[in-house]
Amino acid sequence: xxxxxxxxxxxxxxxxxxxxxxxxxxxxxxxxxxxxxxxxxxxxxxxxxxxxxxxxxxxxxxxxxxxxxxxxxxxxxxxxxxxxxxxxxxxxxxxxxxxxxxxxxxxxxxxxxxxxxxxxxxxxxxxxxxxxxxxxxxxxxxxxxxxxxxxxxxxxxxxxxxxxxxxxxxxxxxxxxxxxxxxxxxxxxxxxxxxxxxxxxxxxxxxxxxxxxxxxxxxxxxxxxxxxxxxxxxxxxxxxxxxxxxxxxxxxxxxxxxxxxxxxxxxxxxxxxxxxxxxxxxxxxxxxxxxxxxxxxxxxxxxxxxxxxxxxxxxxxxxxxxxxxxxxxxxxxxxxxxxxxxxxxxxxxxxxxxxxxxxxxxxxxxxxxxxxxxxxxxxxxxxxxxxxxxxxxxxxxxxxxxxxxxxxxxxxxxxxxxxxxxxxxxxxxxxxxxxxxxxxxxxxxxxxxxxxxxxxxxxxxxxxxxxxxxxxxxxxxxxxxxxxxxxxxxxxxxxx
Numbered sequence: 001x002x003x004x005x006x007x008x009x010x011x012x013x014x015x016x017x018x019x020x021x022x023x024x025x026x027x028x029x030x031x032x033x034x035x036x037x038x039x040x041x042x043x044x045x046x047x048x049x050x051x052x053x054x055x056x057x058x059x060x061x062x063x064x065x066x067x068x069x070x071x072x073x074x075x076x077x078x079x080x081x082x083x084x085x086x087x088x089x090x091x092x093x094x095x096x097x098x099x100x101x102x103x104x105x106x107x108x109x110x111x112x113x114x115x116x117x118x119x120x121x122x123x124x125x126x127x128x129x130x131x132x133x134x135x136x137x138x139x140x141x142x143x144x145x146x147x148x149x150x151x152x153x154x155x156x157x158x159x160x161x162x163x164x165x166x167x168x169x170x171x172x173x174x175x176x177x178x179x180x181x182x183x184x185x186x187x188x189x190x191x192x193x194x195x196x197x198x199x200x201x202x203x204x205x206x207x208x209x210x211x212x213x214x215x216x217x218x219x220x221x222x223x224x225x226x227x228x229x230x231x232x233x234x235x236x237x238x239x240x241x242x243x244x245x246x247x248x249x250x251x252x253x254x255x256x257x258x259x260x261x262x263x264x265x266x267x268x269x270x271x272x273x274x275x276x277x278x279x280x281x282x283x284x285x286x287x288x289x290x291x292x293x294x295x296x297x298x299x300x301x302x303x304x305x306x307x308x309x310x311x312x313x314x315x316x317x318x319x320x321x322x323x324x325x326x327x328x329x330x331x332x333x334x335x336x337x338x339x340x341x342x343x344x345x346x347x348x349x350x351x352x353x354x355x356x357x358x359x360x361x362x363x364x365x366x367x368x369x370x371x372x373x374x375x376x377x378x379x380x381x382x383x384x385x386x387x388x389x390x391x392x393x394x395x396x397x398x399x400x401x402x403x404x405x406x407x408x409x410x411x412x413x414x415x416x417x418x419x420x421x422x423x424x425x426x427x428x429x430x431x432x433x434x435x436x437x438x439x440x441x442x443x444x445x446x447x448x449x450x451x452x453x454x455x456x457x458x459x460x461x462x463x464x465x466x467x468x469x470x471x472x473x474x475x476x477x478x479x480x481x482x483x484x485x486x487x488x489x490x491x492x493x494x495x496x
Contacts, residue, residue, distance in 0.1 A: 003125065005112040015056065019112050021085070021092075021105045028089035029109060030054050032069050032079040033118035040120040042128040042295050043078040043113050045106065045151075047137030051185035053088025054081030064134030064158055064269065066234070066283045075288050076296075077130075078118055082109060084136065086189040094190045096163070096218035097139040099147055106144045110151070126150045130295040132287060134158050135242065135270065138234075139219045142250065145231075146223030153294035154231040155287050158269040160242040161224065161249040163215040167241075170443070172409055172429035173201035175470035176366030177241045177270065184362075204405040205470040224253040230260035230294040232303075234283065236269020237310070237449050238425040240367065240468055244447035245390065251322065262290065263322055265309040265449060271367060271425055272351055272360045276314025308496070309388070311451040312416070312423075316496040317386070324388060324490035330452070331486045334377030338410070338464060340401060340474045344373025345465030346413055346427055366467045368427040370415045377460040377483050379414075384453040389488035390444040393430065395462070397441070399478035401434040408434045409472035410462050412445055414487075417457040424448040427466050434476060452487075460485045 010016035010028070019027045034041045048054050049064050058069040069079045084102055086094030095101040113119050113127040120128040130153035131141040138159025145151045160166045167174045178198050197211045207215075231254055235247030247263065254261040266283050267273040286304050293301040305318035349367035351360045393412050401408055410430045414423040426446035433439050452458065462483060465471055 004115065005108050007112055019108055021108045025085055025092035025105070026090060027085060027105050027109070028054070028083040029112070030056050030081045031116070032058065032073060033116070034073050034076060034078055037118065040118060041076055041078050042120045042130070043080060044072050044291065044295070045109065045129060045131045046072070046079060046081050047084065047131070047133035047140045048081065048087075049134055050136040050181055051087055051188055053083040056081065066157060067132060067287055071284060071288070075292070077291065078116070080109060080113055084140070087185070092189070094185070094188055094194075096191070096194070096215070097136060097143050098218050099143050099223060102140055103143040103147050106140060107148050110148065128152060128295060130291045131155065132157070142220035142224050142227060145227045145229040146220070149228065151229050153291055154227070154229050155234065155290055156231065156250070157234040158236045158239050158242050159246070159250065160219055161246045162221050163219055164212060166243070166246050167215070168207060168212065170429045170431050171206060172407060172472070173205050173207065173470040174241070174468060175201055176468045180362055180366070201470055205407050205472060206405070220250060224250050225257055227254060228257065228259055230290075232287065232290040233261065233263045235263065235265050236271070237265050237267050238271045238273050239269025240363070240425055241270035243426065248322070248447060260294070262303060262305070263307050267310060267314070270359070271363050272355060272357055274349065274351065274355050274421055274425065275312040275419075278310045278314035278316055282316065309449050311386070311449055313451060315451070317493045318496050319493045325492040327385065327489040327491050329486040329488055330379060330381055330385065330387070331484065332377050332379040332460065333482060333484050334375070334460070335480050335482055336375035337477060337479045338375050338462060339373065339477045340464045341373065342465055342471065342474055344371055345467070346371045346411060346422070346461070346463050347467030349422070349425070367425050368413055368422040368466055368468055370420060370422065371461050371463040374461040374463045375480055375483065377485060379458040379460060379485060379487065381452045381456040381458060382454055385489040386493065387448060387450045387452055387487045388490045390447045391488065392442070392486040393445055393460070394440065394442045394484040395430065395480055396438065396482045397432065397478055397480045398436060398438045399432065399434040399476060400436050401473050401476035404473045406471065406473040408432050410464065410478065411466045411469065412443070413461050413463070414445070414448065415459050415461055416450070417459060418455070423450050423458075427468055429469055432478065434478065438481070
């Protein structure tokens with residue numbers, strides 16, 4: 001690690017500076033020190049989402065963020081944002097939060113911050129610093145802390161664990177989000193593998209092993225287990241790109257390593273909250289408290305419960321740990337026949353005017369919705385309970401389809417017929433073999449948080465297509481002799 005980092009102020013800007021990275025790539029950074037500070041202050045690095053430049057509007061909150069520059073400065077933090085390589089005014093080629101590239105860029109930024117007279121340091125070249133940011137700006141936090149111990153606190157918002165389990169779950173290409181991400185970065189400079197993978201996913205629904213290996217090496221993945229930095233994991237209950245399963249995996253890896261960790265779920269992320277969002281200021285307060293405790297090392301700060309979540313009514317709950325204590329599951333069994341046709345599948349959802357937000361115009365067309373063509377299994381609920389976790393699905397079936405390159409899949413979703421919404425907006429691909437023989441497949445569905453009672457009207461739907469994933473092989477049909485669903489319920493939580 002170099003003792004100094006070359007940088008050049010950008011003419012005509014009070015905040016912008018070009019920082020030279022480890023390989024000579026120019027990274028555009030934006031520096032916002034605390035106004036009127038009488039001495040050095042701690043710093044927060046805030047990374048942007050995919051395809052975006054770093055925030056420069058002090059009062060604006062990004063589409064996936066919870067805090068802005070003004071909030072952090074008011075809390076006593078200098079703020080550094082930046083354009084990741086390949087995006088905005090930075091040079092280079094985007095490598096998807098690679099530990100070999102983007103993480104080393106942030107290492108250079110950390111060293112640059114340590115030399116600022118406004119920045120508090122823990123040691124030479126070691127700034128007193130935390131990181132915040134959503135999505136791409138969340139993944140970079142894990143990757144940076146996995147290779148550099150100088151970061152004092154992390155707050156990754158709707159980040160991912162693995163691009164294989166998120167964008168390519170059960171070897172099923174998440175085409176809806178892939179198209180959006182490609183559009184968002186249409187003017188960026190990307191590694192050619194990214195475009196080639198999207199073209200292949202679009203044409204036949206599967207990736208090559210070489211492409212899978214490339215994406216598997218990007219982002220947090222196994223680096224999370226090396227992170228010793230106190231981390232507050234923030235997940236979105238309706239996030240359909242980086243679902244709660246990604247957050248839970250990261251949280252449990254940190255817990256296993258003994259890293260101080262908390263987890264907070266909100267109705268947001270990659271998608272649109274179609275239910276009650278709850279307290280919109282709660283998350284911001286929790287983030288600032290986490291930074292104050294671990295960056296400023298203020299032991300008097302109450303960082304809140306280890307786990308906080310909310311249900312579809314916007315009611316917040318807390319618990320001392322995750323996972324919570326299991327209670328008796330809610331179960332149901334059904335059967336039926338499904339024609340494998342393109343029409344009548346899941347989505348898109350109808351976004352009411354009072355629910356519309358910035359992401360509605362981007363993700364509204366891929367949000368799952370109740371299907372017109374489906375196998376339906378009614379789920380009777382006879383008690384008040386909190387469904388929290390991944391429902392377990394078992395399907396015994398047989399079916400046929402024509403030959404082809406596309407994968408053979410069903411998709412499973414829970415529908416709340418009282419609201420006409422898919423629970424958590426979540427749908428899960430289920431691999432099937434359509435060779436005419438009887439098979440049994442077991443699959444965990446996406447993690448959800450949903451309050452139920454005797455008045456609930458829940459149904460499991462098995463469908464052939466969805467707006468979220470690429471179209472599987474169609475034609476033929478599937479006969480489901482038995483579909484069993486088990487909804488996990490929990491105890492040990494308190495209403496906030």
